[in-house]
Amino acid sequence: MPAHNADIAAALNDIADLLDIEGANPFRIRAYRNAARTVGELGQPVPVMLAQGADLDDLPGIGPDLAAKIREIAETGSCALLGRLRQELPPGIAELLKVPGLGPKRVRVLHHELGVQTIEQLHHAAREGRVQAIHGFGPTSQQAILDATAAQLQEERRIPLWRADQTAGALLADLAALPGVERAVAAGSLRRRRETVGDLDLLVSLSGSSPVIDRFVGGEDVSRVLAHGSTRASVVLKSGLQVDLRAVPAESFGAAWVYFTGSKAHNIALRRLAQERGLKINEYGVFRGRDRLPGATEEALYQAIGLRYIEPELREDRGEIEAARQGRLPVLVVLGDLRGDLHVHTSESDGQDSLEAMAVAARARGLQYLAVTEHSRSLGVAHGVDPARLARQIDRIDRFNEQSPGFTVLKGVEVDILEDGTLDLPDTILQRLDLVVGAVHHRFDLPRAQQTARLLRAMDSRYFTLLAHPGGRLIGERPACDFDLLRVLRKARERGCFLELNAQPARLDLTDTACQMAKAEGVLVCINSDAHSTLEFNHLPSGIDQARRGWLEKADVLNTLTLEDLRPVLAGTMQ
């Protein structure tokens, strides 16, 4: 049974965790973690690459040994090393590493001294006072473990980006108002615009002394202080969200912002590059020996090691450093590049506002056109349209456009892709539209081959334009359905179709790496709000964030075209 990339990555991470607890060479452990990340981000399934005769040890950080293990895991689901480790260490012990404050060394001691194998057992041991009796642990450690395991037994607590934005915005406004604070900014995964955020990383630059750290840990929303030093503090808010604050002098601001923005992998790559040039990077600056190189900005830091400035969304060590070195970084798409939105609903199906209100709202945001795309009839819960209702809406849109110079509503539909890949409305009505947006709304669980065939067949429809929310996932609620994205992209290119990047914060579908694949395959991506009310045009910036993480430039995005340029492109798919 061939394993998927995510399974292979998970197995490699399991090996790293268990080797860590065994006390293996840290660099060997890092090699496994790097390999897990590399495999997890590959555009193609490993089994497919192997079948095509690809050399896995051509991948960065993967040599002959790891290539062989990846092959073994891909073919069998496991490997001899993982099997051995799982025999030597109890199952589930790696989950103890997730407890904050516990690393491999302390997990090993806890296991040897107390025999604990699970978070539950550790929690009981701490409650019975057995942890503080161990050499190296005291009452404070025991209490920390008790608290942390109690929290760990609750839910995973990554929060969506938009919510993190709100919390961070309020905290930063408070920090910026404190004496001595020159700048207060967000860093970490929030600034890199990841889909979800585990904790908030905030940075302030100071002129002289400031009470900022003390005031921060004394904030009224703070429920617990995890760490409190002179330049750094970590707290847990009443909401359960962890916030880390770092304070640096103004001359270190740029270096600190790079360091605190991450990602960790990006930082490691930068520091290695600096090392090769006889320099040292830390959060205080770039140093040659004991001399600090001039520059207090991020640009200056990158320049010092021979790189162009790298946008935060790209800082994942996915090739951005090489691109910066060669001067071929993408010029990332921005919100102002969008000329229209090709997927919105009105009160005719499950939207809240009228066609007219949606048009006014879109125009107020500087858009030039809008496609109204109601659900189709099989989606009864959304009051989907049948051919007769869609025909009446087509007439209504024609009348609206006659009375609305300077703004155009395009005639579309979000037609259901049925389980067999046929569309939910007949060609006789689809051919009257400007575009046909197709989407899957049920049977997300089909096996990969069947799901892929379903999408390919839908795209064979002569009127198909755009595949909406291709993965069908809802972040934190429903996983993406399983299909062969590469085949779908190649079909789209062959047919002249497009894929949507749905900007709803719960969807953000395509993913960042899927956007990169679309770009590599030459398929334009369309960033749509999928708005169900005038307020939901606010989703577009989230789509832009995701597109930027996917390296997309203006020319890679369909709806950056002016209406004049878009019309012939759409007409090409409607023949």
Add this chain to the structure above:
DNA sequence: GCCGTTTTCGGCCCGACTGTTTTCAGTCG
């Protein structure tokens, strides 16, 4: 375990904070 425009062996990013082992290892980001 990987890697090489000094290297095929000896390196592999760097510093803050904490608790506890009274001088620092472990953890974290």
